[in-house]
């Protein structure tokens with residue numbers, strides 16, 4: 001059975017490696033100082049999609065991302081690893097969106113796509129850590145959701161069986177297709193790039209990237225349809241302007257502060273027996289231990 | 291039915307017991323409800339709920355809504371979502387709080403999407419305050435300030451939902467304090483008919499198998515914690531920490547780097563994406579003290595840092611700093627504790 005698989009992915013600043021220069025004096029973030037990466041758990045989702053494709057020859061994996069035009073970088077990355085194609089939903093009017101406005105916009109893009117059997121996405125993105133967009137898209141599309149997925153055990157006859165990783169254990173559930181599955185970081189790691197695919201898709205570009213190519217490369221891209229990535233606007237997906245971007249977001253950021261911890265007056269001890277014994281005696285005397 | 295505009299807490303159950311995180315939220319909810327002059331409501335959806343209100347009233351609930359049906363336990367997304375969506379259309383709460391657990395983080399977004407109400411995940415602090423929209427100049431009184439770390443914990447953002455109701459927020463376990471409000475406090479119980487809130491077609495996802503283990507690790511309630519970081523170096527070296535913990539009657543905690551490196555299990559992780567702890571003594575061994583870690587232990591009464599780097603950031607919030615290798619220092623702590631105790 002061939003499947004139409006959609007993978008939701010986000011290009012995120014690498015918040016795991018925030019250096020000193022990443023924070024500006026005023027406590028805001030200097031995004032330019034942070035490298036933009038493929039959100040880690042979205043790679044776990046991509047791997048589940050590619051495994052489904054391996055098991056069901058003739059399937060297609062389409063990456064869908066919303067962001068700046070440069071987010072087509074992660075589509076190329078996904079194609080190098082085995083995805084077929086991708087769409088960047090990008091528009092000035094989508095800026096400043098909270099999770100609800102984001103999921104509405106992405107749900108509109110999904111509606112614009114061909115029929116799909118399953119939507120996979122990472123559990124959460126490391127720049128927001130909210131885990132909200134997957135379930136909200138499922139709700140907008142009126143389909144079931146399976147969150148915290150660790151492994152897709154089986155997909156056949158119009159349903160999927162998924163192992164979920166919860167705080168205190170595991171749960172196996174059976175959900176009808178189509179549905180949204182969000183994948184945990186504990187799931188299988190994504191396969192690496194395939195060298196042949198890197199060669200073949202090196203010049204896969206979105207329309208806005210194509211404009212910047214030399215005439216020679218432009219001609220090459222035009223000759224080969226598979227090198228053309230999609231770039232969709234808010235109008236193209238028929239998004240209601242009232243429901244997208246900053247205006248469509250019920251939550252507003254009131255204030256942002258730098259994190260400061262009040263330093264304590266600390267007592268410094270040497271690593272010698274006398275000082276350590278004194279510390280222990282003191283902690284016993286004041287009933288902290290013992 | 292009762293009046294509108296109250297504060298409601300969605301309470302989770304496991305084997306008939308209300309989850310700690312739900313009781314923590316009732317404690318916080320009581321404080322916020324008092325500030326707003328509204329009722330504190332609790333919602334329990336599940337099965338065999340007889341008497342569950344007795345676990346909730348002491349934490350200050352004025353109203354307990356119960357939706358009891360065999361099909362509602364264990365939790366599945368759509369049936370529970372339908373209860374909240376349909377009930378909230380009726381009782382119009384101004385605020386809804388839930389645990390940032392696998393359940394709350396599955397349910398909250400589904401409900402907020404259906405009601406078009408804002409939701410803020412993983413809040414670390416909740417307050418009531420006013421707000422003026424910088425663009426329109428319109429002012430709002432008594433909004434819920436949803437305060438959470440953002441950008442990987444490097445900043446703290448205050449989020450408000452000026453227009454949409456309910457204002458929804460999730461909070462991780464251990465972040466708020468659980469405190470009995472009044473052991474003899476009593477409220478009203480309202481039994482709701484499940485069939486009025488849940489549609490048969492909501493039961494689309496079937497649970498085939500479920501293995502939930504009661505975690506044996508209880509770092510949240512431990513009065514003393516010996517925590518290890520990446521500097522501990524190996525799983526074997528973590529045994530040193532267990533030795534110290536054993537003699538002190540402590541639990542062993544860990545930083546995320548130590549968990550990621552496979553030195554110990556995830557249930558021991560302390561910090562923004564782990565548990566928040568407030569022990570009377572916290573011994574940090576080989577932990578550098580990044581903000582995401584400190585966020586989960588800064589309220590410890592006494593902090594001892596053992597680190598071979600005298601400039602490790604954690605030292606700035608420590609009461610005692612022992613500079614050196616933890617492999618040497620921990621055995622000394624054990625030795626002198628044994629010598630001086632009793």
Ligand SMILES: Cc1cc2nc3c(=O)[nH]c(=O)nc-3n(C[C@H](O)[C@H](O)[C@H](O)COP(=O)(O)OP(=O)(O)OC[C@H]3O[C@@H](n4cnc5c(N)ncnc54)[C@H](O)[C@@H]3O)c2cc1C
Nearest residue numbers: 519520521545546547561562563564576578582583598616
């Ligand atoms: C979104 C997000 C959420 C996060 N959530 C959490 C969280 O919940 N909890 C958490 O802990 N982290 C969290 N982190 C990770 C956090 O940023 C740090 O990476 C992590 O806390 C570092 O762990 P560490 O201090 O053990 O390791 P390191 O930073 O590598 O520090 C090791 C320390 O050990 C010392 N050391 C080395 N050898 C020895 C020795 N022999 N004796 C004594 N000292 C020694 C070193 O001097 C150093 O200070 C999060 C990060 C992000 C982006």
